Amino acid sequence: MAESDPERAPLEVLLEAPPAATRARGGSAPASIADRYGGPLEVPLHPDRPTLIANFVESIDGVVALATGPRGGGSDISGSSEPDRFVMALLRTIADAVVVGAGTVRSAPKHEWTPRAIAPEWQAACEKWRASLGLAPQPTTIVITAAGDVADGHPGLTAPDVPVVIATTERGASVLARRGVPAGAEVEIVSNGEIVGADAIVTLLRRRRVQLALCEGGPHLLADLLDGGALDQLFVTLAPQVLGRAASFTRLGLAEGHAWEPGTARWAEIVSVRRARSHLFLRYAF
Numbered sequence: 001m002a003e004s005d006p007e008r009a010p011l012e013v014l015l016e017a018p019p020a021a022t023r024a025r026g027g028s029a030p031a032s033i034a035d036r037y038g039g040p041l042e043v044p045l046h047p048d049r050p051t052l053i054a055n056f057v058e059s060i061d062g063v064v065a066l067a068t069g070p071r072g073g074g075s076d077i078s079g080s081s082e083p084d085r086f087v088m089a090l091l092r093t094i095a096d097a098v099v100v101g102a103g104t105v106r107s108a109p110k111h112e113w114t115p116r117a118i119a120p121e122w123q124a125a126c127e128k129w130r131a132s133l134g135l136a137p138q139p140t141t142i143v144i145t146a147a148g149d150v151a152d153g154h155p156g157l158t159a160p161d162v163p164v165v166i167a168t169t170e171r172g173a174s175v176l177a178r179r180g181v182p183a184g185a186e187v188e189i190v191s192n193g194e195i196v197g198a199d200a201i202v203t204l205l206r207r208r209r210v211q212l213a214l215c216e217g218g219p220h221l222l223a224d225l226l227d228g229g230a231l232d233q234l235f236v237t238l239a240p241q242v243l244g245r246a247a248s249f250t251r252l253g254l255a256e257g258h259a260w261e262p263g264t265a266r267w268a269e270i271v272s273v274r275r276a277r278s279h280l281f282l283r284y285a286f
């Protein structure tokens with residue numbers, strides 16, 4: 001059964017590694033946010049290149065999606081968890097850009113990748129925090145597509161105050177030119193190959209002066225970023241349900257499309273654990 005959290009209690013901090021002694025993004029959030037999160041949220045920044053973090057929700061058995069279509073993503077996995085939406089809003093708030101794969105965009109035909117869209121009740125506090133950090137009013141949405149399959153009428157990609165970049169291949173750009181792009185969106189050819197590799201994404205972020213980017217999936221994009229060694233931190237919400245797998249059901253895991261041997265898999269260090277009832281909020285650094 002999905003949990004609700006009517007009291008909006010502060011997240012319980014079970015583990016918090018000491019902050020890194022480097023430049024960081026986040027820090028002094030409005031008191032309402034810091035009280036709810038259980039302290040400051042800071043992400044250390046690389047001095048010389050963009051920092052890339054990701055945020056996912058998964059079941060106990062590692063399922064992040066029940067389908068690749070318009071249902072079966074985040075809220076079915078989290079049980080529409082309010083604390084999960086809160087943490088998503090915080091991460092969007094401190095990011096210069098939110099990076100999503102086109103499959104995730106297709107699975108959310110009305111969603112906008114902003115703090116206000118995921119947690120409207122925290123909009124005022126998030127906007128105040130962004131302003132105090134000197135960030136643009138909204139993070140830029142960066143959509144990664146090889147095939148250029150991004151609906152030109154997607155309402156979450158047309159808000160006048162949300163910059164949108166569609167990063168694609170030569171093939172994708174010609175499809176987009178033919179079919180049309182969301183009003184105001186920029187199309188950038190960042191690859192002349194079959195996909196947009198992790199290096200091309202990092203180069204794009206650097207060119208756009210992005211210091212902190214948040215990848216919100218999906219699992220194929222995340223796997224490409226992990227395979228390219230581009231991911232710095234991973235925030236994972238563990239939702240207390242077991243979904244299972246069977247041949248007749250679509251089930252996607254956290255990373256899809258790449259499989260690593262034990263000797264080459266990326267190992268991470270846990271840096272923070274929080275709890276809201278039976279949901280765990282895990283944060284790993286690579």
Ligand SMILES: NC(=O)c1ccc[n+]([C@@H]2O[C@H](COP(=O)([O-])OP(=O)(O)OC[C@H]3O[C@@H](n4cnc5c(N)ncnc54)[C@H](OP(=O)(O)O)[C@@H]3O)[C@@H](O)[C@H]2O)c1
Binds near residue numbers: 147217
């Ligand atoms: N639980 C969670 O936290 C969470 C988070 C995100 C998504 N989801 C769910 O995951 C499901 C979608 O999974 P998915 O793996 O299909 O998502 P995805 O990685 O966003 O989509 C794959 C598609 O994105 C584009 N893409 C991804 N990586 C690319 C790369 N390196 N270069 C070029 N294009 C790239 C391609 O689009 P083109 O086909 O246009 O080339 C590819 O077909 C949905 O149900 C969604 O709700 C869950």
